[in-house]
Amino acid sequence: MSIKNYYLVAIIAVVVLCWAQPSQAQYGSETHWTKDGGKFYEIEDDQIVEIDAHDPGKQTVLVSKAMLTPPGKAFIGVRRFSVSEDGQEVLINTNTKKVWRYDTRGDYWLLDLKTHQLKQMGKDLPASSLMFAKFSPDGKKVAYVSGHNIYVEDVATDAVKELTTDGTTKLINGTFDWAYEEELDCRDGFRWSPDSRSIAYWQIDASKIPNYLMLNTTDSTYSFVVPVEYPVAGVNPSSAKIGVVSADGGPTRWMDIPGNPVQYYLPRMEWAHNSNELIVQQLNRPQNESRLLLCNVSNGTARAIYHETDKAWIDAKADPEGWDWIENGKAFIWSSEKDGWRHLYRITRDGRETLLTKGNYDAIELIRVDEAHGNLYFTASPDNATQKYLYCVKLKGGSKAKRLSPLDEPGTHNYEISPNGTVALHYFSNVYTPHKQEIVSLPDHRHLSGDVIHVDQTASKKVQFFKVKTADGVEMDGWMVKPTNFDPQKKYPVLFYVYGEPAAQTVTDVYGTGNNREYEGSMANDGYIYISMDNRGSPAPKGREWRKAIYKGIGTVNIRDQAMAAKEVLKWPFIDSSRVAVWGWSGGGSSTLNLLFQYPQIYKTGIAVAAVGYQLTYDDIYQERYMGVPTDEESRAVFIKGSPVTYAKNLRGNLLYVHGTGDDNVHYKNAEMLINELVKYNKQFQLMSYPNRTHSISEGAGTREHLRTLFTNYLKEHCAPGGR
Secondary structure, three states: OOOOOHHHHHHHHHHOOOOOOHHHOOOOOOOEEOOOOOEEEEEEOOEEEEEEOOEEEEEEEEEOOHHHOOOOOOOOOOOEEEEOOOOOEEEEEEEEEEEOOEEEEEEEEEEEOOOOOEEEOOOOOOOOOEEEEEEOOOOOEEEEEEOOEEEEEEOOOOOEEEOOOOOOOOEEEOOOOHHHHHHHOOOOOEEEOOOOOEEEEEEEEOOOOOEEEEEEOOOOOOOEEEEEEOOEOOOOOOEEEEEEEEOOOOOOEEOEOOOOOOOEEEEEEEEOOOOOEEEEEEEEOOOOEEEEEEEEOOOOEEEEEEEEEOOOOOOOOOOOOOOOEEHHHOEEEEEEOOOOOOEEEEEEOOOOEEEOOOOOOOEEEEEEEEHHHOEEEEEEOOOOOOOEEEEEEEOOOOOOOEEOOOOOOOOEEEEEEOOOOOEEEEEEEEOOEEEEEEEEEOOOOEEEEEOOOOOOOOOOOOEEEEEEEOOOOOEEEEEEEOOOOOOOOOOEEEEEEOOOOOOOOOOOOOOOOOOOOOOOOOHHHHOOEEEEEOOOOOOOOOOHHHHHOOOOOOOOHHHHHHHHHHHHHOOOOOEEEEEEEEEEEOHHHHHHHHHHHHOOOOOOEEEEEOOOOOHHHOEHHHHHHHHOOOOOHHHHHHHHHOOHHHHHHHOOOEEEEEEEOOOOOOOOHHHHHHHHHHHHOOOOOEEEEEOOOOOOOOOOOOHHHHHHHHHHHHHHHHOOOOOO
């Protein structure tokens, strides 16, 4: 994602369940099912257990602590794991270290479940350097990345073969550079062929990408620079190519993908249901044209089988790994917004398409293709963009989608469906119902085990949803938390929480919505009204026009929507228009600055955290996707028009600006550009720089508590709490 909304992510992290949805959890924490789909594996108490999907009380310890303790060594622990196809071996990931966002490098150990023999993979390579280790389909080998090269290790003989040898920090094999990882969700960069004989992989050439030099002044007596290859908007991206190499070693056969490799992206690649072809998604640099290519691995030729364009942008395939083939590889399932809604299609190898989810609604997420029973499971919410439900439609097409989530459970439903499509882990919450989980049968959605979900219809709903229509005719969803002892005869201060960019939706009917983790204590008890609203451009299931109305308008369209909605809110008799504050993090920080600067008559106080102050400093994949490619003065103008530094001279209210100097995502340069503009026009403000903290501002003893205290004190001082 881009300009990541860490506040929203933090809320999710607090409420996430032990059966966490992959999209909500750390990389590689998806549920592992047995081959027959009747059981699944989990980490419990530092052990791996096998759980009966129909009766979770039936649990068997698959891997005990004793098995994870090598002779003469300490217990290794389990961060994540995978089980071989035959269920006889387990690959254990431990001693992990972060690569930007997630701890995707570490050590790997192989456990034989028959002999209980435990051995370390790549033991002669540097500690905590292995990435994305995975079994070959036949279970005889394990492949992994270390030091930007790909290795294969024989399970029986322990022989290690280095398949690539040219890897460097700038020529990257089997994984990705900063921008691909952050904006296209690309991390694991190689795939085993179905016959276990070959490996297909990405090679990223970042040699021409300028380094952004972050300065570390805290970890040694003398400061030192930390280089990050970081292509800003307008700078050519890293070139990417895809090759296939034998698992026994030898030369790489590179796929002959048409076009200039520095003017397109290759965000998705998989084997095309056989060991002779790859399927690749290619996006042009503006990301408004998508091609699907079939590549012949024997001669490298590529042919386009599907082509799509959009006046704004086209998203990469939602899932970074896997491809949903049906009919023994003759067709696959694909998502498109071509008819104005995000729908699922059946696409054949020659590009013929069949619409499967017809109607004026968005298919939010594809959950499972159950070809054996002819069903396609996906989530949608045709009538309420703040909620999410499970639907089912027939794979053959022509049928109407049927809602499976219970009608008496309004809110947000997530699912992990077993490979055989007969059972699912079901997670539910809404703003007044804490997260619950159960196991259900499908497609009848019958409760099998776990929590019996009861929604308390009489519960005190502290979070109230509302709709507001602006003077421009834009109807926006919002939520509001009123003071605990609310008196309609009094007027209260209001704090707006904003994000406003295409990477996140803030108005969702899920438990935790309405909380402010940056406030010390209770905003409601202290007498604040807390509000958030989703403007056009937010990724709400409201159709293509809603989501893409923001194209070339970040910093203008979203800001006007928020301000005009706030004007309507300020008409409510219990709102004190003299005490209006706004805050946000990352993209929300940018929105906060723009609101404070562009609409000073509305917003009197702002707290902006880790904001992009000048859009031409942010990375090319994100910024060019939504704003176009800045090639000349005219195309650069929209970036400047949407940037907070352009309007800093208009500051009239109170501003607290917060940024980490070690932020590799939104660089500290943004803070200094903003500071220079505010100083230039003698605009007084408060600054808090957190030394060497990243975009999350979470590192270091006392950091989170300090930020909460700072946030709370500033808000109370400049936007006094309580009704009047």
